Amino acid sequence: MTRTTETPGPNASTASSSLTALLAANPVVPVVVVDSAQDGVNVGKALVAGGITTAEVTFRTAAGADAIRAMQEVEGLTVGAGTVINTAQVEAAVAAGAKYIVSPGFSADVVRATQDAGVLSLPACSDASWIMAALELGIDTVKFFPASVNGGVPAIKALSAAFPGLGFVPTGGVNADNLADYLSVDVIRACGGSWMVKKDLVAAGDWEQITRLSAQAIAIAKECGR
Numbered sequence: 001m002t003r004t005t006e007t008p009g010p011n012a013s014t015a016s017s018s019l020t021a022l023l024a025a026n027p028v029v030p031v032v033v034v035d036s037a038q039d040g041v042n043v044g045k046a047l048v049a050g051g052i053t054t055a056e057v058t059f060r061t062a063a064g065a066d067a068i069r070a071m072q073e074v075e076g077l078t079v080g081a082g083t084v085i086n087t088a089q090v091e092a093a094v095a096a097g098a099k100y101i102v103s104p105g106f107s108a109d110v111v112r113a114t115q116d117a118g119v120l121s122l123p124a125c126s127d128a129s130w131i132m133a134a135l136e137l138g139i140d141t142v143k144f145f146p147a148s149v150n151g152g153v154p155a156i157k158a159l160s161a162a163f164p165g166l167g168f169v170p171t172g173g174v175n176a177d178n179l180a181d182y183l184s185v186d187v188i189r190a191c192g193g194s195w196m197v198k199k200d201l202v203a204a205g206d207w208e209q210i211t212r213l214s215a216q217a218i219a220i221a222k223e224c225g226r
């Protein structure tokens with residue numbers, strides 16, 4: 001396991017504070033997987049109708065970049081890219097208009113390319129060593145993935161003791177039943193997840209249910225003071 005210990009890019013610290021602001025305004029980050037740009041637009045509209053104002057559109061399908069580009073037309077929606085695992089995808093995501101880039105793990109190359117493009121970077125770290133590598137690049141908020149199998153809230157609290165000031169965005173296993181447990185923790189800046197945009201809902205074109213589940217998630221976030 002090799003890690004690059006480069007210095008942060010010139011945009012790193014501005015980008016970090018903007019990420020904090022973005023997450024404060026978007027405490028629930030839906031992880032969206034779509035097979036077409038049109039599905040992306042429909043999902044985006046359904047999310048906004050339910051009060052969710054961002055979407056992390058994954059590069060897990062070939063439609064990812066096209067969907068990000070098409071979703072720029074959805075009013076009130078900030079579109080980011082997810083499952084970004086190499087610098088070619090960073091380039092494609094930035095070209096498509098992604099405002100932030102999320103990875104399921106930590107890659108210094110991906111973070112640097114994102115910072116160099118002046119786009120917000122949210123890499124995932126599941127333990128203290130990866131967090132230290134992220135800190136070296138000026139990252140002040142990390143995705144915690146997969147959150148539930150890595151110990152959930154107790155693990156985040158334990159890591160937080162060693163890294164005061166670091167923000168976390170748990171993703172993986174978060175749902176309507178445990179969202180409040182996560183959002184009650186100060187260092188958790190937002191939660192990511194797919195529970196309101198499940199593949200079967202997208203396949204069925206059930207935009208109303210996506211809106212209902214989004215509204216439910218936002219109501220829970222509000223109860224937690226977000």
Ligand SMILES: O=C(O)C(=O)C[C@H](O)[C@H](O)COP(=O)(O)O
Nearest residue numbers: 031082083104171172173193194
């Ligand atoms: O693709 C990525 O970059 C990921 O990090 C994976 C997603 O965030 C999780 O698959 C969401 O988890 P669930 O909400 O449990 O479905």
